[in-house]
Amino acid sequence: MKSLVRTALFTFAAAGVAVSAGGAAWSAESLDDVMKRRGLTQKDVLAAAKTYVPTGKRDEFIAFSSGGQSGQVIVYGVPSMRILKYIAVFTPEPWQGYGFDDESKAVLAQGRIHGKDILFGDTHHPAISETGGVYDGQYLFINDKNNPRIAVIDLHDFETKQIVANPVMKSDHGGAFVTPDTEYVIEASQYAAPFENGYVPLSQFNEKYRGAVTYWKFNREKGRIEPENSFTVELPPYSQDLSDFGKGPSDGWSFTNSFCSERYVGGIERGRPPFEAGCSQKDTDFLHMINWRKAAELFKAGKTTKINGHDVITIDTAVKEGVLFLIPEPKSPHGADVSPDGRFIIVSGKLDSHTWVYSFEKIKALIDAQDFADRDPYGIPILDLKKALHTSVQVGLGPLHTQYDSKKCVAYTSIYVDSQVTKWDYCEGKVLDKISIHYNIGHLMTMEGDSVTPQGKYLVSLNKLAIDRFNPVGPLHPQNHQLIDISGDKMELLYDMPLPLGEPHYAVAISADKLKPGIRYKSGWNSRNDERSKYRTRPGKEKVVREGNVVHVYGTTIRSHITPEIIEVEEGDTVSIHLTNLERAEDETHGFAIYGTNVNLSLEPGKTATGTFKADRPGVFPYYCTEFCSALHLEMQGYLLVRPKGMKEAAVEATEGTVYGQADYDKQHKTNLETQAVIDSVVAFITSHNYQDFKPVVALVEDATDQLGFAADARKKAEGFAAKKDWQNATLWAGQWWQYQVKAADIGLRAKTYLEQHGAKKIK
Numbered sequence: 001m002k003s004l005v006r007t008a009l010f011t012f013a014a015a016g017v018a019v020s021a022g023g024a025a026w027s028a029e030s031l032d033d034v035m036k037r038r039g040l041t042q043k044d045v046l047a048a049a050k051t052y053v054p055t056g057k058r059d060e061f062i063a064f065s066s067g068g069q070s071g072q073v074i075v076y077g078v079p080s081m082r083i084l085k086y087i088a089v090f091t092p093e094p095w096q097g098y099g100f101d102d103e104s105k106a107v108l109a110q111g112r113i114h115g116k117d118i119l120f121g122d123t124h125h126p127a128i129s130e131t132g133g134v135y136d137g138q139y140l141f142i143n144d145k146n147n148p149r150i151a152v153i154d155l156h157d158f159e160t161k162q163i164v165a166n167p168v169m170k171s172d173h174g175g176a177f178v179t180p181d182t183e184y185v186i187e188a189s190q191y192a193a194p195f196e197n198g199y200v201p202l203s204q205f206n207e208k209y210r211g212a213v214t215y216w217k218f219n220r221e222k223g224r225i226e227p228e229n230s231f232t233v234e235l236p237p238y239s240q241d242l243s244d245f246g247k248g249p250s251d252g253w254s255f256t257n258s259f260c261s262e263r264y265v266g267g268i269e270r271g272r273p274p275f276e277a278g279c280s281q282k283d284t285d286f287l288h289m290i291n292w293r294k295a296a297e298l299f300k301a302g303k304t305t306k307i308n309g310h311d312v313i314t315i316d317t318a319v320k321e322g323v324l325f326l327i328p329e330p331k332s333p334h335g336a337d338v339s340p341d342g343r344f345i346i347v348s349g350k351l352d353s354h355t356w357v358y359s360f361e362k363i364k365a366l367i368d369a370q371d372f373a374d375r376d377p378y379g380i381p382i383l384d385l386k387k388a389l390h391t392s393v394q395v396g397l398g399p400l401h402t403q404y405d406s407k408k409c410v411a412y413t414s415i416y417v418d419s420q421v422t423k424w425d426y427c428e429g430k431v432l433d434k435i436s437i438h439y440n441i442g443h444l445m446t447m448e449g450d451s452v453t454p455q456g457k458y459l460v461s462l463n464k465l466a467i468d469r470f471n472p473v474g475p476l477h478p479q480n481h482q483l484i485d486i487s488g489d490k491m492e493l494l495y496d497m498p499l500p501l502g503e504p505h506y507a508v509a510i511s512a513d514k515l516k517p518g519i520r521y522k523s524g525w526n527s528r529n530d531e532r533s534k535y536r537t538r539p540g541k542e543k544v545v546r547e548g549n550v551v552h553v554y555g556t557t558i559r560s561h562i563t564p565e566i567i568e569v570e571e572g573d574t575v576s577i578h579l580t581n582l583e584r585a586e587d588e589t590h591g592f593a594i595y596g597t598n599v600n601l602s603l604e605p606g607k608t609a610t611g612t613f614k615a616d617r618p619g620v621f622p623y624y625c626t627e628f629c630s631a632l633h634l635e636m637q638g639y640l641l642v643r644p645k646g647m648k649e650a651a652v653e654a655t656e657g658t659v660y661g662q663a664d665y666d667k668q669h670k671t672n673l674e675t676q677a678v679i680d681s682v683v684a685f686i687t688s689h690n691y692q693d694f695k696p697v698v699a700l701v702e703d704a705t706d707q708l709g710f711a712a713d714a715r716k717k718a719e720g721f722a723a724k725k726d727w728q729n730a731t732l733w734a735g736q737w738w739q740y741q742v743k744a745a746d747i748g749l750r751a752k753t754y755l756e757q758h759g760a761k762k763i764k
């Protein structure tokens with residue numbers, strides 16, 4: 001056994017040798033050789049050098065991409081395009097225990113529609129919280145188009161905390177976007193539908209079907225949306241689409257476009273021309289402009305109508321109070337993107353080849369002068385397009401979305417039909433550059449491109465098709481995110497990243513140094529409601545409490561055991577297993593899964609999570625830790641025994657598989673003392689160096705100290721039993737003592753290696 005620790009030491013030493021041998025092999029082949037062997041051009045190598053992030057190094061930006069139909073959010077680094085995480089949002093995700101523990105099930109339950117669990121979401125547009133128009137890296141919001149909902153993700157732990165279901169909409173699209181100080185999150189409906197939940201025939205489309213924009217109030221301190229302080233502005237049934245909030249001079253306003261202001265209702269199966277024909281007849285649709293600050297005052301003044309328990313400002317009130325205006329926009333528009341300085345709103349027409357740049361200054365002057373060209377059938381004032389326009393630019397066929405550069409007046413627009421990105425100047429109204437992408441770009445994103453301070457440098461094109469870009473994997477292709485260098489005058493394509501998780505509509509990216517996620521929870525934390533769990537359990541306080549038919553198990557996990565290791569219940573009981581991970585060490589997550597129950601917990605350091613299920617049949621149900629957490633991970637196990645109904649409780653008494661005597665104890669005891677000598681030598685090395693200057697090592701030393709504390713406890717027990725000549729217990733506890741020693745040694749060696757590799761200095 002001693003040799004195991006020794007072997008570990010030698011393995012580390014041997015690894016050191018292997019690294020330098022590898023270094024020699026590296027230099028044996030020149031860059032030219034590799035380029036020849038792999039058929040790489042100078043340009044390829046340059047692109048590789050611009051995106052490669054060496055091992056141990058990190059990315060400059062972090063992107064949050066919608067996961068489309070997966071209902072998740074994908075997190076990746078830029079420029080390496082390495083995927084870091086899938087955040088579970090609207091869909092169960094077992095690795096994070098999302099939808100498999102009670103705490104996260106409670107979050108998913110908030111997203112029920114008419115009481116029904118909705119375990120799928122069509123995520124579209126993520127938005128990062130802002131302070132003064134600048135990304136602050138605290139929260140992320142994303143909408144679900146199919147079931148109109150908004151989710152709140154806390155970037156302190158990258159977990160979904162809240163889902164709010166829209167009380168009046170039946171679908172959404174124009175969300176999530178935030179006000180410059182994140183007071184509100186916007187959600188605009190897509191397909192017009194009656195606000196009420198009953199049946200309304202399509203013959204009443206114009207009268208009863210409605211569009212809407214909901215302003216969800218966000219409480220930053222609590223990190224939650226407040227539905228009771230949120231309101232909706234009723235809109236005509238125009239198929240509202242993308243939205244954006246104003247900033248700077250346009251702060252206080254929001255903009256939402258639309259694409260079927262014809263209000264056409266199809267019915268191809270009844271011989272009527274389909275939606276697509278009827279929804280693209282007119283040359284223009286409408287950009288909706290809403291004075292949300294004034295609307296918020298109307299809400300506060302009670303000038304709302306309650307629908308489904310939610311406050312709605314009717315079209316009539318909105319018109320009368322002067323908070324709602326329309327302005328024509330090009331055919332079937334898509335995208336409504338406010339410039340970083342807030343002076344312009346850029347809209348593209350999918351069936352037009354122009355981007356249209358509206359001047360907010362002109363819009364405001366027209367509204368102030370009550371200079372309206374017309375009114376729509378619902379009485380909403382319509383502004384004159386020509387009078388409100390700053391310029392329009394021919395950017396290519398099928399322009400969609402626009403993003404901004406750090407360079408003044410420079411914008412990038414995705415060109416769907418031509419499969420291009422067009423770089424252009426929206427002040428001067430001229431095209432600067434074009435680059436082809438593969439294929440059919442939807443959204444595009446620049447670094448911090450939605451904020452008042454875009455960072456430039458990179459652009460990611462989110463493509464709808466991948467066709468021939470990647471190794472084939474069947475008829476369903478991955479999506480393709482292409483990384484483009486925008487630091488120079490000409491755009492340069494750097495990298496293709498396949499995304500195998502649904503259609504990512506939109507993404508946002510933030511400077512990595514603005515994100516400061518924690519590495520552990522306060523002990524006993526319910527991470528989903530951000531409170532100490534009432535089920536938290538301290539070491540030594542594990543217990544089983546029966547409340548009628550419900551058996552509560554208050555347990556703990558720590559390398560490498562789950563307490564309790566044997567749970568006995570009766571058939572028909574409901575079993576609620578609450579586990580607290582006692583670890584403080586970074587990345588020491590334990591999992592917990594139990595046969596045939598659909599329970600899987602992810603217990604990050606400090607977290608308390610609960611798995612509840614009905615023990616509806618007698619039997620034997622092994623459980624274990626699902627994260628490879630330590631050398632004795634496989635031994636991190638236990639048994640749930642479900643006795644047949646009415647059977648008398650059997651004393652939990654195991655027959656010994658192996659019987660130990662004094663010789664076994666003495667042998668183990670000797671090993672432990674030798675192991676201690678090895679540990680002491682590692683400790684001596686660490687403490688004789690300036691380890692306190694290395695944060696990761698300080699954390700490792702803390703962890704090792706914990707383990708040595710447990711070792712001391714186990715030693716006391718072993719020696720206690722030995723004194724009573726109970727060699728069975730003495731030997732087993734001596735074995736446990738050794739387990740803790742091995743863990744301490746493993747951690748100590750990691751610390752030692754780190755110090756050696758990072759040039760720690762010997763101190764006197």
Ligand code: CUK
Pocket residue numbers: 124125173242334400401441442443505506
């Ligand atoms: S959208 Cu425009 S390409 Cu934002 Cu749902 Cu997909």
Ligand code: CUA
Pocket residue numbers: 559560589590591625626627628629630633634636
């Ligand atoms: Cu804990 Cu494996």
